[in-house]
Amino acid sequence: MKLTKDTKILIVGLGLIGGSYAMALTKQGYKVRAITTSQKSIDYAVEHNLIESGTITPDPQLISDSDLIIFALYPHTFLEWMEQNGQNISKGTLITDVTGVKLPIIYKIESLLPEGIEFIAAHPMAGREVYGVENATDEIFKDANYIVTPTENNSPQAIEVCEQLGRVLGFASVSKLSPEEHDDMIGFLSQLTHCIAIALMTCNDSPHLENYTGDSFRDLTRIAKINYAMWSELFILNKKNLIKHMEKFELEFTKLKQALQNDDIATMRKIMRKSTERRSRFDKYPCDN
Amino acid sequence: MKLTKDTKILIVGLGLIGGSYAMALTKQGYKVRAITTSQKSIDYAVEHNLIESGTITPDPQLISDSDLIIFALYPHTFLEWMEQNGQNISKGTLITDVTGVKLPIIYKIESLLPEGIEFIAAHPMAGREVYGVENATDEIFKDANYIVTPTENNSPQAIEVCEQLGRVLGFASVSKLSPEEHDDMIGFLSQLTHCIAIALMTCNDSPHLENYTGDSFRDLTRIAKINYAMWSELFILNKKNLIKHMEKFELEFTKLKQALQNDDIATMRKIMRKSTERRSRFDKYPCDN
Numbered sequence: 001m002k003l004t005k006d007t008k009i010l011i012v013g014l015g016l017i018g019g020s021y022a023m024a025l026t027k028q029g030y031k032v033r034a035i036t037t038s039q040k041s042i043d044y045a046v047e048h049n050l051i052e053s054g055t056i057t058p059d060p061q062l063i064s065d066s067d068l069i070i071f072a073l074y075p076h077t078f079l080e081w082m083e084q085n086g087q088n089i090s091k092g093t094l095i096t097d098v099t100g101v102k103l104p105i106i107y108k109i110e111s112l113l114p115e116g117i118e119f120i121a122a123h124p125m126a127g128r129e130v131y132g133v134e135n136a137t138d139e140i141f142k143d144a145n146y147i148v149t150p151t152e153n154n155s156p157q158a159i160e161v162c163e164q165l166g167r168v169l170g171f172a173s174v175s176k177l178s179p180e181e182h183d184d185m186i187g188f189l190s191q192l193t194h195c196i197a198i199a200l201m202t203c204n205d206s207p208h209l210e211n212y213t214g215d216s217f218r219d220l221t222r223i224a225k226i227n228y229a230m231w232s233e234l235f236i237l238n239k240k241n242l243i244k245h246m247e248k249f250e251l252e253f254t255k256l257k258q259a260l261q262n263d264d265i266a267t268m269r270k271i272m273r274k275s276t277e278r279r280s281r282f283d284k285y286p287c288d289n
Numbered sequence: 290m291k292l293t294k295d296t297k298i299l300i301v302g303l304g305l306i307g308g309s310y311a312m313a314l315t316k317q318g319y320k321v322r323a324i325t326t327s328q329k330s331i332d333y334a335v336e337h338n339l340i341e342s343g344t345i346t347p348d349p350q351l352i353s354d355s356d357l358i359i360f361a362l363y364p365h366t367f368l369e370w371m372e373q374n375g376q377n378i379s380k381g382t383l384i385t386d387v388t389g390v391k392l393p394i395i396y397k398i399e400s401l402l403p404e405g406i407e408f409i410a411a412h413p414m415a416g417r418e419v420y421g422v423e424n425a426t427d428e429i430f431k432d433a434n435y436i437v438t439p440t441e442n443n444s445p446q447a448i449e450v451c452e453q454l455g456r457v458l459g460f461a462s463v464s465k466l467s468p469e470e471h472d473d474m475i476g477f478l479s480q481l482t483h484c485i486a487i488a489l490m491t492c493n494d495s496p497h498l499e500n501y502t503g504d505s506f507r508d509l510t511r512i513a514k515i516n517y518a519m520w521s522e523l524f525i526l527n528k529k530n531l532i533k534h535m536e537k538f539e540l541e542f543t544k545l546k547q548a549l550q551n552d553d554i555a556t557m558r559k560i561m562r563k564s565t566e567r568r569s570r571f572d573k574y575p576c577d578n
Contacts, residue, residue, distance in 0.1 A: 125503045145501055175500065188493050189506045195545055196485055196509065201564040203541035204477050204534070210571045211464065212434055214414045217478045217571070219508040220485065224568040228561035232554050239549055245493070246546045250539070252492035256484055257535050260528055265521050272517035275490040279513040282499045282506070 001067050001094050001157075003164045005029050010066035012081060014041045014054070016128060017098050018072030019136025022050040024169045027138065033062060041133045050136065060088040068161070071097040074230055075105055075237055082112045091116035096162055098124050100186065100230075101237045102149045102179035110153060120158040121149045122166065123182060125190070129225040138170055146171035149179045187241030192249060194231060195242070197224040290356050290383050290446075292453045294318050299355035301370060303330045303343070305417060306387050307361030308425025311339040313458045316427065322351060330422045339425065349377040357450070360386040363519055364394055364526055371401045380405035385451055387413050389475065389519075390526045391438045391468035399442060409447040410438045411455065412471060414479070418514040427459055435460035438468045476530030481538060483520060484531070486513040 001007065009025060011018045014036035022032045026049060034045060034054035042054040055062060063069070063085060071078050078099060089095065095117065099105050106121050113119055126144035128135060146166030150159050159176070166174035177185065201224035235242055252271075259267035290296065298314060300307045303325035311321045315338060323334060323343035331343040344351060352358070352374060360367050367388060378384065384406065388394050395410050402408055415433035417424060435455030439448050448465070455463035466474065490513035524531055541560075548556035 125501070144503060147501065173500070177501075185495075185498065185501050188495075189498060189502050193489070193505050193509050195542065196489060197505075198561055198564040199538055199542035199545055200482070200485060201567050202560055203537045206474075206477075209474065209478060211462070212414070212436065212466075212474050213478050213571055214433060216482050216486075216512045219511055220482050221564075221568050221571065222508055223505045224564040226561050226565055228558045228565065231561060232557040235549055235557065236552060236554065239552075243546065243550060246542070246549075248492045249488055250542065250546075253484065253488035253535070253539065256488055257532065257539075260524055260535075261532060263525060263528075265525060268521040268524065269517045271491055272487055272515050272520060275487040275510075275513040276515055276517065278490050279510050282502055282510065 001092060001161060003068065003161050003168070005031070007031070008065060008067045009033070010035065010062065010069045011051070011072060012036070012069060013072035013077070014038075014045055014051075014133045015072060016131050016133070016135050017124065017126070018070070019045060019050055019133035020126070020138055020140055021070060021072060021098070021124075021169060022133075023136055024138035024141060026050055026052075028168055030168070033066070035059070035062065036133075044133055050133070058085045058088075060085075063088040064090045066090070066093055068165075069093060069095045070165075071095065071099075073097075073099075075099050075101065075233055078105065079108055079112070082109055086112050086117075087114055089114065089117050093117055094158055094161060095119045096122050096165065098122065100190070100234045102182045104237045106149070106151055106179050110151070118153075118155060118158045120154050120162040121151075121179065122162050123147045123149065123186070124166070124169070124171065125186075126171075129222065131227055141170045141172075143172050146174045147182060148174070148176045149182045150176065151179060183238050184241050187238050188245045191231075191235060191238060191242045192245040194223050194226060195235075195246060196249070197221050198226065200224065290381060290450065292357065292450050292457070294320070296320070297354060297356045298322070299324065299351065299358045300340070300361060301325070301358060302361035302366070303327075303334055303340075303422045304361060305420050305422070305424050306413065306415070307359070308334060308339055308422035309415070309427055309429055310359060310361060310387070310413075310458060311422075312337075312425055313427035313430060315339055315341075317457055319457070322355070324348070324351065325422075333422055339422070347374045347377075349374075352377040353379045355379075355382055357454075358382060358384045359454075360384065360388075362386075362388075364388050364390065364522055367394065368397055368401070371398055375401050375406075376403055378403065378406050382406055383447055383450060384408045385411050385454065387411065389479070389523045391471045393526045395438070395440055395468050399440070407442075407444060407447045409443050409451040410440075410468065411451050412436045412438065412475070413455070413458070413460065414475075415460075418511065420516055430459045430461075432461050435463045436471060437463070437465045438471045439465065440468060472527050473530050476527050477534045480520075480524060480527060480531045481534040483512050483515060484524075484535060485538070486510050487515065489513065
């Protein structure tokens with residue numbers, strides 16, 4: 001298949017991400033339909049021109065009449081849905097997803113697919129600290145990365161369509177990683193940072209700290225407001241990578257603590273110089289200075 | 290003394306904070322002079338209307354002709370300066386500072402003061418990841434907290450002038466804490482967050498991570514760009530508090546790691562729910578959602 005304005009796109013799961021995909025695609029003139037569990041979400045999405053139409057039942061006719069199906073579900077729901085409804089997907093249909101971990105999902109989904117249907121996985125690294133289609137906005141893609149994670153089973157055509165989807169959605173950058181590289185990277189850049197924010201937010205019960213806090217503390221804990229159902233699932237699915245990164249972080253943190261404990265100012269400054277140099281490479285805007 | 294437009298204000302140390310104080314005060318119509326170690330900084334500050342005049346020598350006449358002296362120096366430089374030049378301060382002069390830790394500084398400074406001179410300590414919780422008077426801007430005070438940390442030796446008048454100074458500088462909030470409370474709070478809200486950012490930034494040497502990073506990682510590591518000379522000094526001065534908070538954080542981080550290790554999803558979610566609830570209390574703007 002190719003992605004054109006005539007492509008029949010079906011989004012399964014109209015939450016924050018599914019809804020934001022719908023908004024971006026509809027704005028660009030694509031035809032979007034949806035399946036989700038809540039009638040309220042369908043009503044909202046139709047009313048706000050995010051989708052043409054939608055249903056809360058996994059209508060076999062709607063499923064089979066789709067060229068591109070985008071799954072924006074929790075990992076376990078994605079697997080369940082595919083077990084129950086995968087047989088209704090038509091030959092030639094391309095399916096993709098938004099799941100935050102890749103290796104534990106991709107091969108399971110591939111094993112559930114009927115003949116002639118290709119799954120090309122992708123991870124939109126975008127989000128907000130609120131949920132639901134009511135908070136959907138394509139603004140979240142503007143500064144974000146979209147990562148396609150092909151396997152040896154993917155065709156160049158499918159990879160190309162998936163990359164095109166990332167560009168149509170308006171992502172600042174579209175790139176490719178193997179599922180293994182992706183899960184390692186996400187374990188560090190996203191999951192470890194959430195663990196840190198959570199631990200920082202919960203390790204001090206003193207009242208009224210919020211009266212004195214500056215922007216640095218707010219920045220570090222913004223993501224401590226977390227969709228715990230989803231993130232706990234993602235953490236467990238990526239357990240090996242995440243534990244590895246947690247341990248590397250602990251080691252470095254302890255090194256700094258011991259230098260402080262020993263009044264070893266030379267080591268402290270060495271670590272700080274390294275962090276200053278490394279952080280410079282991550283600057284996005286001049287104003288990050 | 291009272292803070293009026295005729296008050297002769299002397300700023301000692303024209304770096305980022307001293308320069309930003311100078312800018313805010315001069316804009317409000319106060320008369321500001323300065324002593325700092327670099328002629329370039331003096332020239333810049335005069336040229337950009339931050340100060341009326343300044344000198345790189347600790348001119349006894351200028352010092353004695355000041356009603357309010359603001360010290361914007363590193364802690365050890367502040368102590369050295371006072372040892373060498375304290376005797377030139379006139380009776381009735383009020384002195385204040387911007388030092389990031391309080392208990393280890395205040396009583397030492399008080400012990401160095403000649404009779405009839407009062408020191409009222411304050412901490413402007415503002416900053417940037419760049420240094421020097423060339424980067425000075427009163428914008429940094431707008432959303433920030435100004436904390437006065439009086440001791441039993443301070444007069445109500447001095448406390449009132451210091452609070453007035455915080456308001457004149459344009460801080461969003463002016464409050465009072467004991468030096469002990471301040472150092473405990475700052476050990477958690479500011480110093481621990483810097484340690485975390487540093488360790489996160491230095492614990493992974495993989496190349497090209499910056500190509501995939503999202504805003505959450507950038508937010509957590511913004512402060513990993515650090516003035517290591519100043520911060521290592523502040524960390525050591527507040528060692529007891531900082532180590533205590535580092536250990537509390539490690540404990541909580543390990544709790545989360547062990548829950549993950551044991552696939553204990555109930556405990557993970559309990560910790561995440563707590564972090565979500567606590568973080569809500571720190572929201573500054575509706576858009577923090």
